Amino acid sequence: xxxxxxxxxxxxxxxxxxxxxxxxxxxxxxxxxxxxxxxxxxxxxxxxxxxxxxxxxxxxxxxxxxxxxxxxxxxxxxxxxxxxxxxxxxxxxxxxxxxxxxxxxxxxxxxxxxxxxxxxxxxxxxxxxxxxxxxxxxxxxxxxxxxxxxxxxxxxxxxxxxxxxxxxxxxxxxxxxxxxxxxxxxxxxxxxxxxxxxxxxxxxxxxxxxxxxxxxxxxxxxxxxxxxxxxxxxxxxxxxxxxxxxxxxxxxxxxxxxxxxxxxxxxxxxxxxxxxxxxxxxxxxxxxxxxxxxxxxxxxxxxxxxxxxxxxxxxxxxxxxxxxxxxxxxxxxxxxxxxxxxxxxxxxxxxxxxxxxxxxxxxxxxxxxxxxxxxxxxxxxxxxxxxxxxxxxxxxxxxxxxxxxxxxxxxxxxxxxxxxxxxxxxxxxxxxxxxxxxxxxxxxxxxxxxxxxxxxxxxxxxxxxxxxxxxxxxxxxxxxxxxxxxxxxxxxxxxxxxxxxxxxxxxxxxxxxxxxxxxxxxxxxxxxxxxxxxxxxxxxxxxxxxxxxxxxxxxxxxxxxxxxxxxxxxxxxxxxxxxxxxxxxxxxxxxxxxxxxx
Amino acid sequence: xxxxxxxxxxxxxxxxxxxxxxxxxxxxxxxxxxxxxxxxxxxxxxxxxxxxxxxxxxxxxxxxxxxxxxxxxxxxxxxxxxxxxxxxxxxxxxxxxxxxxxxxxxxxxxxxxxxxxxxxxxxxxxxxxxxxxxxxx
Numbered sequence: 001x002x003x004x005x006x007x008x009x010x011x012x013x014x015x016x017x018x019x020x021x022x023x024x025x026x027x028x029x030x031x032x033x034x035x036x037x038x039x040x041x042x043x044x045x046x047x048x049x050x051x052x053x054x055x056x057x058x059x060x061x062x063x064x065x066x067x068x069x070x071x072x073x074x075x076x077x078x079x080x081x082x083x084x085x086x087x088x089x090x091x092x093x094x095x096x097x098x099x100x101x102x103x104x105x106x107x108x109x110x111x112x113x114x115x116x117x118x119x120x121x122x123x124x125x126x127x128x129x130x131x132x133x134x135x136x137x138x139x140x141x142x143x144x145x146x147x148x149x150x151x152x153x154x155x156x157x158x159x160x161x162x163x164x165x166x167x168x169x170x171x172x173x174x175x176x177x178x179x180x181x182x183x184x185x186x187x188x189x190x191x192x193x194x195x196x197x198x199x200x201x202x203x204x205x206x207x208x209x210x211x212x213x214x215x216x217x218x219x220x221x222x223x224x225x226x227x228x229x230x231x232x233x234x235x236x237x238x239x240x241x242x243x244x245x246x247x248x249x250x251x252x253x254x255x256x257x258x259x260x261x262x263x264x265x266x267x268x269x270x271x272x273x274x275x276x277x278x279x280x281x282x283x284x285x286x287x288x289x290x291x292x293x294x295x296x297x298x299x300x301x302x303x304x305x306x307x308x309x310x311x312x313x314x315x316x317x318x319x320x321x322x323x324x325x326x327x328x329x330x331x332x333x334x335x336x337x338x339x340x341x342x343x344x345x346x347x348x349x350x351x352x353x354x355x356x357x358x359x360x361x362x363x364x365x366x367x368x369x370x371x372x373x374x375x376x377x378x379x380x381x382x383x384x385x386x387x388x389x390x391x392x393x394x395x396x397x398x399x400x401x402x403x404x405x406x407x408x409x410x411x412x413x414x415x416x417x418x419x420x421x422x423x424x425x426x427x428x429x430x431x432x433x434x435x436x437x438x439x440x441x442x443x444x445x446x447x448x449x450x451x452x453x454x455x456x457x458x459x460x461x462x463x464x465x466x467x468x469x470x471x472x473x474x475x476x477x478x479x480x481x482x483x484x485x486x487x488x489x490x491x492x493x494x495x496x497x498x499x500x501x502x503x504x505x506x507x508x509x510x511x512x513x514x515x516x517x518x519x520x521x522x523x524x525x526x527x528x529x530x531x532x533x534x535x536x537x538x539x540x541x542x543x544x545x546x547x548x549x550x551x552x553x554x555x556x557x558x559x560x561x562x563x564x565x566x567x568x569x570x571x572x573x574x575x576x577x578x579x580x581x582x583x584x585x586x587x588x589x590x591x592x593x594x595x596x597x598x
Numbered sequence: 599x600x601x602x603x604x605x606x607x608x609x610x611x612x613x614x615x616x617x618x619x620x621x622x623x624x625x626x627x628x629x630x631x632x633x634x635x636x637x638x639x640x641x642x643x644x645x646x647x648x649x650x651x652x653x654x655x656x657x658x659x660x661x662x663x664x665x666x667x668x669x670x671x672x673x674x675x676x677x678x679x680x681x682x683x684x685x686x687x688x689x690x691x692x693x694x695x696x697x698x699x700x701x702x703x704x705x706x707x708x709x710x711x712x713x714x715x716x717x718x719x720x721x722x723x724x725x726x727x728x729x730x731x732x733x734x735x
Binding site: 152167236402488512 | 637639
């Protein structure tokens with residue numbers, strides 16, 4: 001915040017900021033002079049946290065900021081909204097563009113958010129049991145967490161997989177594992193989200209073949225693959241191939257999906273990981289939505305119609321600690337996306353303008369210290385997501401920082417969602433905070449800030465170019481370091497970590513040993529002995545041939561003849577493994593190593 | 599050559615790409631006046647030890663969040679021993695269950711920093727425990 005030194009009265013007058021860059025009403029002026037000024041005189045304001053650094057302004061007075069470091073005013077009134085502000089012009093109504101107040105005219109009254117708990121660990125057999133447990137306890141959909149070898153396109157018996165099998169999620173090597181994972185779960189009735197990126201087409205193909213074997217109709221099944229490679233380069237770093245071929249694989253799924261699985265979300269454009277990597281709320285919003293812009297640009301270059309694939313683009317945001325900043329973020333996101341789809345891309349159908357999103361509470365905000373406190377944090381974060389109008393929700397378990405959740409921790413997380421949905425009353429009213437001066441001002445600020453970032457990214461030539469020069473990575477690393485410093489200086493209070501600390505005993509956690517790796521390796525050995533290895537080789541050769549060609553739209557509205565998806569589906573049917581299919585693509589595309597920035 | 603700075607290799611072994619912690623620590627150590635080399639992602643134990651040897655570091659910090667520490671750390675410690683680099687201070691940071699800490703220390707890991715450790719604590723630990731002939735006073 002820069003202030004001109006030519007206004008010396010600013011330093012002396014404690015209520016001067018009420019008059020700066022805004023137009024308070026006569027009543028507000030009177031209030032500032034007659035009520036606020038004497039109050040400040042008697043009782044000065046105190047910063048939350050140490051009165052140093054970010055917590056003091058240039059006059060030495062207490063400064064209040066969001067967790068992202070954005071200054072917050074004492075009081076918001078109509079004077080903080082644009083002078084021409086009106087409900088019609090800036091806000092609209094739910095179910096109508098620009099959807100600031102939500103995508104459904106009836107909010108949650110017609111349909112509650114889907115309680116979708118992200119889960120997966122050890123073997124497909126064990127995870128299948130956890131899924132059944134979650135569904136029995138009222139979970140509305142499934143969300144698959146894969147282990148690192150699967151995410152990186154390696155089989156469980158590959159040397160790079162040593163020590164990693166089944167640790168961060170479930171180990172899936174072949175169609176056989178996918179059949180076990182969804183055994184006894186009706187895929188025409190259950191929506192499934194899969195957190196898979198670089199090998200997304202492989203795992204999706206496996207899912208489609210399992211559904212088909214169950215007798216489900218591809219036209220009817222619904223779910224989501226994350227398939228968002230851009231945020232991998234930006235934040236989570238689980239990429240395999242270089243950006244251009246990775247983008248091509250993503251566009252192949254858009255093209256395949258809009259034809260064969262019209263109810264499946266072929267991407268979940270994710271801010272979650274960007275935030276977890278340490279970005280501010282605004283950076284999460286701006287980079288995620290601009291990733292969306294980049295996917296649309298690439299799909300249009302293929303010749304796809306935005307109104308064909310656009311409605312299947314979905315989003316995924318973080319729910320962090322700062323309550324109002326988060327709610328403003330979701331509302332601004334919907335508004336920006338509707339504008340971008342309409343104005344930048346000329347989308348004609350309202351269903352293309354709609355932003356639908358999933359939210360997960362902020363894992364990174366849940367410390368290992370006094371972990372039960374995390375139940376309260378998660379409840380507040382989840383409440384922000386619901387007040388922001390999320391379509392589905394995952395609540396983190398309180399033991400997030402320690403290990404994968406125990407069954408008890410996972411149940412409390414699900415119960416937290418149920419308490420918000422069924423007890424709190426917040427789902428009765430659409431966008432209950434709409435019209436709040438504070439929230440509307442924050443929402444507009446978020447929108448403006450995001451478009452400022454869009455301008456910078458456009459000037460760099462798009463997100464792939466920006467990633468190659470390390471721009472979003474640097475922005476995030478800087479924000480993350482600034483936050484860590486503020487936390488260690490106690491300028492940002494973290495209850496139980498830098499304040500209110502106690503000695504405590506370690507809680508019971510879920511411990512995963514090395515047994516899964518042995519079990520999966522044995523299954524792979526048996527599979528390779530049983531299947532037709534010639535069939536696998538032929539399927540992989542055909543895939544490599546298609547992958548090496550430049551995909552062009554097919555004749556008569558058919559998908560591109562070189563679209564990789566049909567070839568991957570064939571390979572999966574032949575029981576080719578995740579590692580074998582990914583290796584085939586590695587041979588064609590090579591691998592990517594980022595330029596490290598520290 | 600007289601090097602006046604403590605030299606630290608910050609390494610990310612295994613398949614995990616979550617590098618927020620590694621990067622924050624790298625920057626904090628650099629701000630504390632140390633020379634920091636960050637390996638980047640997905641380094642094998644061989645790559646890490648070879649980088650440590652080439653860069654002649656006093657400290658290796660391994661950032662592991664995926665649960666692969668029981669497979670990775672023993673291999674790093676063994677390679678250090680075989681290269682007669684026992685005097686290098688090895689630190690592990692990340693999501694390490696309490697029950698694994700003793701075993702890691704028995705292998706020669708000097709300290710395990712779990713989530714929530716202050717950057718300053720790590721800086722102090724390194725200053726107090728770094729050893730070897732080439733270490734600045």
